[in-house]
Amino acid sequence: MAWFLRKKRNIVTSTKNRKELPKGLWYRTPSGKIIDTEELKKNAYVSPEDGYHVRIRSQEYFEILFDNGKFLELNMHMISKDPIKWIDRKTYEDRIKDAIKKTKLYDAIRTGIGKIKGLDLVISCMDFSFIGGSMGSVVGEKISRAIKYCIENKYPYVLISKSGGARIMESSFSLMQMAKTIARLTQLRDSRIPYISVLTDPTTGGVTASYALLGDINIAEPGALIGFAGPRVIRETIGKDLPKGFQTAEFLLEHGFIDLISSRTKLKNNLYQLISMMIE
Numbered sequence: 001m002a003w004f005l006r007k008k009r010n011i012v013t014s015t016k017n018r019k020e021l022p023k024g025l026w027y028r029t030p031s032g033k034i035i036d037t038e039e040l041k042k043n044a045y046v047s048p049e050d051g052y053h054v055r056i057r058s059q060e061y062f063e064i065l066f067d068n069g070k071f072l073e074l075n076m077h078m079i080s081k082d083p084i085k086w087i088d089r090k091t092y093e094d095r096i097k098d099a100i101k102k103t104k105l106y107d108a109i110r111t112g113i114g115k116i117k118g119l120d121l122v123i124s125c126m127d128f129s130f131i132g133g134s135m136g137s138v139v140g141e142k143i144s145r146a147i148k149y150c151i152e153n154k155y156p157y158v159l160i161s162k163s164g165g166a167r168i169m170e171s172s173f174s175l176m177q178m179a180k181t182i183a184r185l186t187q188l189r190d191s192r193i194p195y196i197s198v199l200t201d202p203t204t205g206g207v208t209a210s211y212a213l214l215g216d217i218n219i220a221e222p223g224a225l226i227g228f229a230g231p232r233v234i235r236e237t238i239g240k241d242l243p244k245g246f247q248t249a250e251f252l253l254e255h256g257f258i259d260l261i262s263s264r265t266k267l268k269n270n271l272y273q274l275i276s277m278m279i280e
Contacts, residue, residue, distance in 0.1 A: 031049075055200075064268065073111065075111060078107060080107060082096075108133045113155070124158070134165065158195075159212075160200060161199050199221070219259065
């Protein structure tokens, strides 16, 4: 603002003494609502103004769901190999190294053992920040081992999905994880141990086509994008316009693909109540 306008409006603070607000102090939702980031964190990263669910990582989910945010992580240091020596703009090995450096994670999923209101359980949570949450060999193996642990210890299993689908850099090895995880889930079902699937934004591709929609109860966050192929691909394939709200959590609930839509602020209570009713 020019000096003469500042004086005219009775603004006398020198511009050199003005203090800038720290970056990250506020968060703007897609609808334009603005919220203090500390308030957002206290509300489980859900905007109280419009209910918008900010995308969060596995660490935040664990802090929200586990009692006092305490958990023991399983199979932390598993890292993907390069089975087909993939190269595009860079090698797959370099992509893995870059993703580890950027996210401080070893792959797109983490598994924690802890308690929800005193109830023992295992939670696996995907991280979209790691190569789009793509499902490769490590994701499938971690899920497989988590389910095996649940069977051996009679712990309920919760899997939080957030993924762009199968990891193309591993080709058929990534697709094999669909059958692998489904086989393990069949063993979990035969052991009469509860499995609750939580679908968040986005959950797509081979993840949707396998373990994400096979829960004893399937829960989704409000407004989450859930589907297999993208809307444009489907539209061009069938040659018709898609219904309004297609592939949203609300659309899937209306058509019977999921059982419940739960705000993240109520997710811990809902998981506890559902699992309590299901365990023998």
